[in-house]
Amino acid sequence: MNFELSPELVELQLRARKVAADGVATYGRFNDSWINGFSKDFAKVMSDEGWIGMGWPEEHGGRARPPIERVIVAEEMIGQGAPIAAMWFADRQMGPTLIAYGTADQQAEYLPKMLSGETTWCIGMSEPDAGSDLAGLATSAVRDGDDFIINGQKIWTSFGEVADYCYLICRTASDGPPHKGISEVIVPMDTPGIEVRPITDMTTNRHFCEVYFTDARVPAENLVGVEGNAFKQTMVQLQHERGGIDRLVSNRPLYDHALTLADTSDPVVRQEIAKLETGYQVGRMLVYREVLKQAPEGFSAATKAYCTEHEIRVADFASRVLGAAATLDDEWTKEIVYGPAYTIMGGTSDIMRNILGERVLGLPREPR
Protein backbone atom coordinates (compact mmCIF):
# COMPACT_ATOMS: atom_id res chain seq x y z
CA MET A 1 0.00 0.00 0.00
CA ASN A 2 1.30 3.46 -0.89
CA PHE A 3 0.75 6.11 1.77
CA GLU A 4 2.55 8.86 -0.13
CA LEU A 5 0.54 11.97 -1.00
CA SER A 6 0.10 12.83 -4.67
CA PRO A 7 2.09 15.83 -6.01
CA GLU A 8 -1.12 17.94 -5.95
CA LEU A 9 -1.72 17.10 -2.31
CA VAL A 10 1.91 17.83 -1.44
CA GLU A 11 1.47 21.23 -3.10
CA LEU A 12 -1.65 21.90 -1.01
CA GLN A 13 0.18 20.75 2.12
CA LEU A 14 3.08 23.12 1.47
CA ARG A 15 0.70 26.02 0.85
CA ALA A 16 -1.20 25.24 4.07
CA ARG A 17 2.12 24.91 5.94
CA LYS A 18 3.10 28.42 4.83
CA VAL A 19 -0.29 29.99 5.59
CA ALA A 20 -0.28 28.35 9.03
CA ALA A 21 3.27 29.58 9.74
CA ASP A 22 2.30 33.12 8.66
CA GLY A 23 -0.79 32.88 10.89
CA VAL A 24 1.32 31.87 13.87
CA ALA A 25 3.82 34.64 13.15
CA THR A 26 1.03 37.24 12.97
CA TYR A 27 -1.43 36.13 15.65
CA GLY A 28 0.61 33.86 17.90
CA ARG A 29 0.68 30.11 18.50
CA PHE A 30 -2.16 28.50 20.42
CA ASN A 31 -2.39 25.11 22.05
CA ASP A 32 -5.44 23.17 20.86
CA SER A 33 -5.79 25.99 18.37
CA TRP A 34 -9.22 24.98 17.04
CA ILE A 35 -10.58 25.75 20.51
CA ASN A 36 -8.16 28.34 21.90
CA GLY A 37 -6.93 30.21 18.82
CA PHE A 38 -9.73 32.69 18.21
CA SER A 39 -9.09 35.18 15.40
CA LYS A 40 -11.77 36.54 13.07
CA ASP A 41 -8.99 37.92 10.85
CA PHE A 42 -7.45 34.50 10.40
CA ALA A 43 -10.91 33.04 9.67
CA LYS A 44 -11.03 35.52 6.79
CA VAL A 45 -7.62 34.27 5.61
CA MET A 46 -8.96 30.69 5.68
CA SER A 47 -11.97 31.81 3.66
CA ASP A 48 -9.83 33.66 1.09
CA GLU A 49 -7.77 30.49 0.61
CA GLY A 50 -11.01 28.55 -0.02
CA TRP A 51 -10.43 26.48 3.10
CA ILE A 52 -13.83 26.89 4.72
CA GLY A 53 -16.47 24.53 3.37
CA MET A 54 -13.85 22.73 1.27
CA GLY A 55 -15.91 19.56 1.09
CA TRP A 56 -19.37 21.13 1.04
CA PRO A 57 -21.36 20.72 -2.19
CA GLU A 58 -20.99 23.50 -4.75
CA GLU A 59 -24.72 24.30 -4.71
CA HIS A 60 -24.21 25.41 -1.11
CA GLY A 61 -21.18 27.53 -1.92
CA GLY A 62 -18.65 24.85 -1.00
CA ARG A 63 -15.70 23.69 -3.07
CA ALA A 64 -16.68 20.00 -3.31
CA ARG A 65 -13.05 19.04 -2.76
CA PRO A 66 -12.15 15.48 -1.72
CA PRO A 67 -12.27 15.14 2.08
CA ILE A 68 -8.58 14.29 2.29
CA GLU A 69 -7.74 17.88 1.28
CA ARG A 70 -9.51 19.29 4.32
CA VAL A 71 -7.60 16.88 6.56
CA ILE A 72 -4.30 18.02 5.07
CA VAL A 73 -5.09 21.71 5.57
CA ALA A 74 -6.43 21.14 9.09
CA GLU A 75 -3.40 19.09 10.12
CA GLU A 76 -1.09 21.92 9.09
CA MET A 77 -3.19 24.55 10.90
CA ILE A 78 -3.71 22.69 14.16
CA GLY A 79 -0.32 20.96 14.07
CA GLN A 80 1.36 24.38 14.08
CA GLY A 81 -1.13 26.04 16.46
CA ALA A 82 -2.62 28.51 13.95
CA PRO A 83 -5.76 30.31 15.19
CA ILE A 84 -8.66 28.65 13.35
CA ALA A 85 -11.18 28.59 16.21
CA ALA A 86 -13.44 31.38 14.90
CA MET A 87 -14.47 29.29 11.88
CA TRP A 88 -13.95 25.73 13.07
CA PHE A 89 -17.32 24.68 14.52
CA ALA A 90 -19.16 26.20 11.55
CA ASP A 91 -16.89 24.46 9.04
CA ARG A 92 -16.73 21.10 10.80
CA GLN A 93 -20.20 20.76 12.16
CA MET A 94 -22.85 23.44 11.80
CA GLY A 95 -22.46 23.87 8.04
CA PRO A 96 -22.67 20.14 7.25
CA THR A 97 -25.62 19.85 9.65
CA LEU A 98 -27.55 22.67 7.99
CA ILE A 99 -26.76 21.16 4.58
CA ALA A 100 -28.16 17.82 5.79
CA TYR A 101 -31.15 18.97 7.84
CA GLY A 102 -31.70 22.72 7.37
CA THR A 103 -34.40 24.36 5.32
CA ALA A 104 -33.53 26.18 2.08
CA ASP A 105 -34.11 29.47 3.92
CA GLN A 106 -31.74 28.49 6.73
CA GLN A 107 -29.11 27.39 4.25
CA ALA A 108 -29.43 30.67 2.34
CA GLU A 109 -29.24 32.72 5.51
CA TYR A 110 -26.43 31.03 7.43
CA LEU A 111 -24.09 29.19 5.05
CA PRO A 112 -22.67 32.20 3.12
CA LYS A 113 -21.46 33.92 6.29
CA MET A 114 -19.94 30.69 7.55
CA LEU A 115 -18.05 30.38 4.28
CA SER A 116 -16.77 33.94 4.44
CA GLY A 117 -15.54 33.34 7.99
CA GLU A 118 -17.78 36.10 9.32
CA THR A 119 -19.85 34.14 11.81
CA THR A 120 -18.79 32.09 14.79
CA TRP A 121 -20.99 29.35 16.20
CA CYS A 122 -21.03 27.74 19.60
CA ILE A 123 -22.59 24.41 20.54
CA GLY A 124 -24.99 24.41 23.48
CA MET A 125 -25.13 20.76 24.39
CA SER A 126 -23.67 20.03 27.85
CA GLU A 127 -25.56 21.02 30.98
CA PRO A 128 -24.59 20.87 34.67
CA ASP A 129 -26.56 17.64 35.05
CA ALA A 130 -26.29 16.29 31.52
CA GLY A 131 -22.89 15.89 29.89
CA SER A 132 -22.33 12.33 28.77
CA ASP A 133 -26.03 11.59 29.05
CA LEU A 134 -27.50 13.73 26.31
CA ALA A 135 -30.99 12.32 26.86
CA GLY A 136 -30.93 13.84 30.36
CA LEU A 137 -30.77 17.45 29.21
CA ALA A 138 -33.37 19.82 30.62
CA THR A 139 -33.06 23.17 28.82
CA SER A 140 -36.51 23.66 27.37
CA ALA A 141 -37.89 25.29 24.24
CA VAL A 142 -41.64 25.71 24.56
CA ARG A 143 -43.74 26.66 21.58
CA ASP A 144 -45.59 29.97 21.93
CA GLY A 145 -47.30 30.98 18.69
CA ASP A 146 -44.59 31.44 16.06
CA ASP A 147 -41.78 31.36 18.62
CA PHE A 148 -39.94 29.07 20.99
CA ILE A 149 -39.37 30.34 24.52
CA ILE A 150 -36.12 28.98 25.91
CA ASN A 151 -35.26 28.45 29.57
CA GLY A 152 -32.36 26.60 31.16
CA GLN A 153 -28.60 26.50 31.52
CA LYS A 154 -25.74 25.21 29.40
CA ILE A 155 -22.15 24.79 30.52
CA TRP A 156 -18.72 24.28 28.92
CA THR A 157 -20.02 26.16 25.88
CA SER A 158 -16.84 26.96 23.95
CA PHE A 159 -17.00 30.44 22.33
CA GLY A 160 -20.23 31.28 24.22
CA GLU A 161 -18.80 34.75 24.86
CA VAL A 162 -17.87 35.54 21.27
CA ALA A 163 -20.24 33.48 19.13
CA ASP A 164 -22.87 35.00 16.88
CA TYR A 165 -25.11 31.92 17.10
CA CYS A 166 -25.64 29.05 19.47
CA TYR A 167 -26.56 25.68 18.01
CA LEU A 168 -28.79 24.71 20.90
CA ILE A 169 -29.77 21.15 21.76
CA CYS A 170 -32.87 21.45 23.89
CA ARG A 171 -36.00 19.70 25.07
CA THR A 172 -39.22 20.45 23.19
CA ALA A 173 -41.25 17.65 24.81
CA SER A 174 -41.04 16.04 28.22
CA ASP A 175 -43.58 13.25 27.77
CA GLY A 176 -42.44 9.98 26.16
CA PRO A 177 -38.94 8.46 26.22
CA PRO A 178 -36.31 11.11 27.21
CA HIS A 179 -34.35 10.96 23.94
CA LYS A 180 -37.48 11.48 21.84
CA GLY A 181 -38.26 15.05 22.97
CA ILE A 182 -34.97 16.69 22.02
CA SER A 183 -34.66 19.25 19.23
CA GLU A 184 -32.04 21.53 17.67
CA VAL A 185 -32.67 25.26 17.47
CA ILE A 186 -30.51 28.10 16.15
CA VAL A 187 -30.30 30.86 18.75
CA PRO A 188 -28.75 34.24 17.89
CA MET A 189 -26.53 35.08 20.86
CA ASP A 190 -27.82 38.68 21.00
CA THR A 191 -31.33 37.41 21.83
CA PRO A 192 -32.64 39.14 24.97
CA GLY A 193 -32.71 36.71 27.91
CA ILE A 194 -29.27 35.19 27.33
CA GLU A 195 -26.58 35.68 29.93
CA VAL A 196 -23.06 34.39 29.31
CA ARG A 197 -20.59 33.82 32.13
CA PRO A 198 -17.10 32.88 30.89
CA ILE A 199 -15.15 30.22 32.77
CA THR A 200 -11.37 30.46 33.08
CA ASP A 201 -9.88 26.97 33.21
CA MET A 202 -6.84 26.03 35.30
CA THR A 203 -4.51 26.69 32.38
CA THR A 204 -5.99 30.24 32.11
CA ASN A 205 -7.72 29.46 28.82
CA ARG A 206 -11.00 31.28 28.64
CA HIS A 207 -13.05 29.82 25.82
CA PHE A 208 -15.85 27.99 27.54
CA CYS A 209 -18.78 29.52 29.33
CA GLU A 210 -21.93 29.03 31.29
CA VAL A 211 -24.90 30.22 29.23
CA TYR A 212 -28.19 31.00 30.95
CA PHE A 213 -31.47 31.27 29.05
CA THR A 214 -34.36 33.09 30.72
CA ASP A 215 -37.47 33.36 28.54
CA ALA A 216 -35.26 33.84 25.48
CA ARG A 217 -37.58 34.03 22.47
CA VAL A 218 -36.52 32.77 19.03
CA PRO A 219 -38.63 32.21 15.91
CA ALA A 220 -39.96 28.65 15.54
CA GLU A 221 -38.50 28.66 12.03
CA ASN A 222 -35.06 28.38 13.71
CA LEU A 223 -35.81 24.72 14.42
CA VAL A 224 -33.35 22.56 12.47
CA GLY A 225 -34.69 19.32 11.04
CA VAL A 226 -37.57 17.47 12.63
CA GLU A 227 -38.89 18.52 16.03
CA GLY A 228 -38.04 15.83 18.60
CA ASN A 229 -35.56 14.13 16.27
CA ALA A 230 -32.39 15.80 17.51
CA PHE A 231 -31.05 12.70 19.17
CA LYS A 232 -30.57 11.10 15.77
CA GLN A 233 -29.36 14.32 14.14
CA THR A 234 -26.96 15.01 17.00
CA MET A 235 -25.46 11.55 16.69
CA VAL A 236 -24.63 12.31 13.04
CA GLN A 237 -23.10 15.62 14.11
CA LEU A 238 -21.03 13.91 16.74
CA GLN A 239 -19.63 11.67 14.03
CA HIS A 240 -18.40 14.86 12.29
CA GLU A 241 -17.02 15.99 15.61
CA ARG A 242 -15.20 12.85 16.66
CA GLY A 243 -13.39 11.35 13.70
CA GLY A 244 -11.27 14.31 12.58
CA ILE A 245 -7.58 15.21 12.60
CA ASP A 246 -8.32 17.85 15.27
CA ARG A 247 -8.43 14.93 17.70
CA LEU A 248 -4.87 13.86 16.92
CA VAL A 249 -2.60 16.86 16.48
CA SER A 250 -3.91 19.46 18.94
CA ASN A 251 -0.71 19.34 21.00
CA ARG A 252 1.68 18.56 18.17
CA PRO A 253 3.68 21.77 18.89
CA LEU A 254 4.27 20.44 22.42
CA TYR A 255 5.55 17.18 20.95
CA ASP A 256 7.83 19.03 18.51
CA HIS A 257 9.17 21.13 21.40
CA ALA A 258 9.78 18.04 23.55
CA LEU A 259 11.66 16.41 20.67
CA THR A 260 14.15 19.28 20.61
CA LEU A 261 14.95 18.61 24.28
CA ALA A 262 14.74 14.81 24.45
CA ASP A 263 17.89 12.88 25.23
CA THR A 264 17.92 10.64 22.18
CA SER A 265 21.12 8.95 23.30
CA ASP A 266 18.88 7.11 25.76
CA PRO A 267 17.40 3.99 24.08
CA VAL A 268 14.31 4.15 26.29
CA VAL A 269 13.60 7.68 25.09
CA ARG A 270 14.17 6.59 21.48
CA GLN A 271 11.68 3.75 21.94
CA GLU A 272 9.15 6.13 23.36
CA ILE A 273 9.59 8.51 20.44
CA ALA A 274 9.19 5.57 18.04
CA LYS A 275 5.92 4.63 19.77
CA LEU A 276 4.59 8.18 19.54
CA GLU A 277 5.61 8.50 15.89
CA THR A 278 3.77 5.25 15.24
CA GLY A 279 0.80 6.65 17.17
CA TYR A 280 0.65 9.65 14.84
CA GLN A 281 0.76 7.35 11.81
CA VAL A 282 -1.93 5.01 13.15
CA GLY A 283 -4.11 7.94 14.23
CA ARG A 284 -3.77 9.59 10.82
CA MET A 285 -4.81 6.35 9.08
CA LEU A 286 -7.85 6.07 11.36
CA VAL A 287 -8.81 9.66 10.51
CA TYR A 288 -8.30 9.03 6.78
CA ARG A 289 -10.56 6.00 7.06
CA GLU A 290 -13.25 8.12 8.72
CA VAL A 291 -13.17 10.90 6.16
CA LEU A 292 -13.02 8.47 3.24
CA LYS A 293 -16.09 6.77 4.76
CA GLN A 294 -14.29 3.45 4.94
CA ALA A 295 -14.75 3.06 8.70
CA PRO A 296 -17.65 1.01 10.07
CA GLU A 297 -20.70 2.93 11.29
CA GLY A 298 -20.01 4.38 14.75
CA PHE A 299 -16.27 3.66 14.57
CA SER A 300 -15.43 7.36 15.00
CA ALA A 301 -15.83 6.62 18.72
CA ALA A 302 -12.78 4.33 18.51
CA THR A 303 -10.89 6.84 16.38
CA LYS A 304 -11.62 9.59 18.90
CA ALA A 305 -10.57 7.45 21.86
CA TYR A 306 -7.33 6.31 20.19
CA CYS A 307 -6.34 9.74 18.92
CA THR A 308 -7.12 11.75 22.06
CA GLU A 309 -5.43 9.16 24.26
CA HIS A 310 -2.41 9.60 21.99
CA GLU A 311 -2.55 13.33 22.77
CA ILE A 312 -2.44 12.49 26.47
CA ARG A 313 0.56 10.21 25.87
CA VAL A 314 2.24 13.16 24.12
CA ALA A 315 1.59 15.45 27.12
CA ASP A 316 2.90 12.74 29.45
CA PHE A 317 6.07 12.28 27.36
CA ALA A 318 6.64 16.05 27.25
CA SER A 319 6.28 16.35 31.02
CA ARG A 320 8.98 13.72 31.56
CA VAL A 321 11.31 15.23 28.94
CA LEU A 322 10.91 18.71 30.39
CA GLY A 323 11.41 17.39 33.92
CA ALA A 324 11.51 20.19 36.48
CA ALA A 325 11.02 22.73 33.67
CA ALA A 326 7.49 21.33 33.28
CA THR A 327 6.57 23.25 36.44
CA LEU A 328 7.77 26.64 35.22
CA ASP A 329 4.24 27.91 34.61
CA ASP A 330 5.02 28.82 31.01
CA GLU A 331 3.22 28.00 27.75
CA TRP A 332 4.54 24.40 27.75
CA THR A 333 3.39 23.76 31.32
CA LYS A 334 -0.07 24.95 30.29
CA GLU A 335 -0.10 22.56 27.37
CA ILE A 336 0.91 19.64 29.56
CA VAL A 337 -1.72 20.44 32.18
CA TYR A 338 -4.37 20.86 29.48
CA GLY A 339 -3.85 17.22 28.41
CA PRO A 340 -6.84 15.61 30.16
CA ALA A 341 -9.26 17.92 28.28
CA TYR A 342 -8.68 15.96 25.07
CA THR A 343 -10.34 12.77 26.27
CA ILE A 344 -13.24 14.69 27.87
CA MET A 345 -14.41 17.12 25.19
CA GLY A 346 -16.59 15.68 22.46
CA GLY A 347 -17.47 12.70 24.67
CA THR A 348 -15.23 10.98 27.21
CA SER A 349 -13.15 7.89 26.45
CA ASP A 350 -15.48 5.86 28.72
CA ILE A 351 -18.44 6.87 26.59
CA MET A 352 -16.47 6.14 23.39
CA ARG A 353 -15.77 2.62 24.69
CA ASN A 354 -19.46 2.17 25.54
CA ILE A 355 -20.42 3.18 22.00
CA LEU A 356 -17.81 0.89 20.54
CA GLY A 357 -18.91 -2.06 22.66
CA GLU A 358 -22.65 -1.62 22.43
CA ARG A 359 -23.25 -0.07 19.00
CA VAL A 360 -20.30 -1.17 16.90
CA LEU A 361 -19.46 -4.60 18.33
CA GLY A 362 -23.02 -5.36 19.48
CA LEU A 363 -21.95 -6.52 22.93
CA PRO A 364 -24.71 -6.92 25.52
CA ARG A 365 -25.52 -3.79 27.51
CA GLU A 366 -24.99 -3.83 31.22
CA PRO A 367 -28.41 -3.85 32.90
CA ARG A 368 -29.16 -0.44 34.52
Ligand SMILES: Cc1cc2nc3c(=O)[nH]c(=O)nc-3n(C[C@H](O)[C@H](O)[C@H](O)COP(=O)(O)OP(=O)(O)OC[C@H]3O[C@@H](n4cnc5c(N)ncnc54)[C@H](O)[C@@H]3O)c2cc1C
Ligand atom coordinates in the same frame (compact mmCIF):
# COMPACT_ATOMS: atom_id res chain seq x y z
C1 LIG B 1 -12.11 21.79 26.42
C2 LIG B 1 -13.57 21.43 26.44
C3 LIG B 1 -14.45 22.05 25.56
C4 LIG B 1 -15.80 21.73 25.60
N1 LIG B 1 -16.65 22.40 24.74
C5 LIG B 1 -17.97 22.11 24.79
C6 LIG B 1 -18.89 22.84 23.95
O1 LIG B 1 -18.48 23.70 23.16
N2 LIG B 1 -20.20 22.57 24.04
C7 LIG B 1 -20.68 21.64 24.90
O2 LIG B 1 -21.90 21.42 24.92
N3 LIG B 1 -19.86 20.93 25.73
C8 LIG B 1 -18.52 21.17 25.69
N4 LIG B 1 -17.65 20.49 26.52
C9 LIG B 1 -18.21 19.57 27.52
C10 LIG B 1 -17.98 18.10 27.21
O3 LIG B 1 -18.70 17.70 26.08
C11 LIG B 1 -18.39 17.33 28.47
O4 LIG B 1 -17.50 17.71 29.51
C12 LIG B 1 -18.31 15.83 28.26
O5 LIG B 1 -19.30 15.38 27.36
C13 LIG B 1 -18.48 15.05 29.59
O6 LIG B 1 -19.62 15.47 30.27
P1 LIG B 1 -19.53 15.92 31.81
O7 LIG B 1 -18.41 16.91 31.96
O8 LIG B 1 -20.89 16.35 32.25
O9 LIG B 1 -19.10 14.62 32.61
P2 LIG B 1 -20.07 13.38 33.15
O10 LIG B 1 -21.00 13.06 32.05
O11 LIG B 1 -20.66 13.90 34.42
O12 LIG B 1 -19.03 12.29 33.37
C14 LIG B 1 -18.21 12.23 34.56
C15 LIG B 1 -17.37 10.96 34.50
O13 LIG B 1 -18.24 9.81 34.49
C16 LIG B 1 -17.98 8.98 33.36
N5 LIG B 1 -19.25 8.46 32.84
C17 LIG B 1 -20.41 9.14 32.67
N6 LIG B 1 -21.36 8.33 32.16
C18 LIG B 1 -20.79 7.10 31.98
C19 LIG B 1 -21.24 5.85 31.45
N7 LIG B 1 -22.49 5.70 31.01
N8 LIG B 1 -20.35 4.81 31.40
C20 LIG B 1 -19.07 4.96 31.84
N9 LIG B 1 -18.59 6.13 32.35
C21 LIG B 1 -19.43 7.18 32.41
C22 LIG B 1 -17.33 9.91 32.33
O14 LIG B 1 -16.50 9.18 31.45
C23 LIG B 1 -16.53 10.85 33.23
O15 LIG B 1 -15.29 10.26 33.56
C24 LIG B 1 -16.29 20.78 26.52
C25 LIG B 1 -15.40 20.13 27.39
C26 LIG B 1 -14.05 20.45 27.37
C27 LIG B 1 -13.11 19.76 28.31
